[in-house]
Amino acid sequence: MTFLLAGGGGLLSFNTGFALWILISMIIFLLVMMKYAVPPIMKSLNEREAKIKDSLESAEKALARAEEISKDNEKALREAEAKAQQIRKEALEEAELLRTERISKAKDEATQIIEQAKNTIEQDKKQALSELREEVARLAIQSASMILDEELDEKKNSKLVDKFITDLSNN
Numbered sequence: 001m002t003f004l005l006a007g008g009g010g011l012l013s014f015n016t017g018f019a020l021w022i023l024i025s026m027i028i029f030l031l032v033m034m035k036y037a038v039p040p041i042m043k044s045l046n047e048r049e050a051k052i053k054d055s056l057e058s059a060e061k062a063l064a065r066a067e068e069i070s071k072d073n074e075k076a077l078r079e080a081e082a083k084a085q086q087i088r089k090e091a092l093e094e095a096e097l098l099r100t101e102r103i104s105k106a107k108d109e110a111t112q113i114i115e116q117a118k119n120t121i122e123q124d125k126k127q128a129l130s131e132l133r134e135e136v137a138r139l140a141i142q143s144a145s146m147i148l149d150e151e152l153d154e155k156k157n158s159k160l161v162d163k164f165i166t167d168l169s170n171n
Helices: 016-148 154-170
Strands: none
Touching: 016 154
């Protein structure tokens, strides 16, 4: 403690001359700093602030653009889905129409085949009946000829049989 209170150089002692030199040095230091160091520092700080401000604005613009693109993409996706639904619907309609046309065509072909078969059967039936009549007439003439054996001639027998067959057809 005696060291602190000893003559001249303690921590609690005040020297006016020394304090004045410190004050003058401090003022000169501050003036030099204000003249040479503060303007570049302020310039750097202002540039940094401008860069940060520009970066924030760019980021906001990019974010707004990204949101706009996202909305456009969603819109395009909805349009694509609607278009796909429309194409699917049209394909189903075309398939149904094609199926209906094929069924109709198949029915028409079946009806045509049935009609042709009926016509063929009718023609075959008529031909068979005609051949049967001719055969019956021939057999009747033969048997009548044998029975009558010379009573009638062939012309009369044919006429008689034809008349008989005609009478049968009409009944």
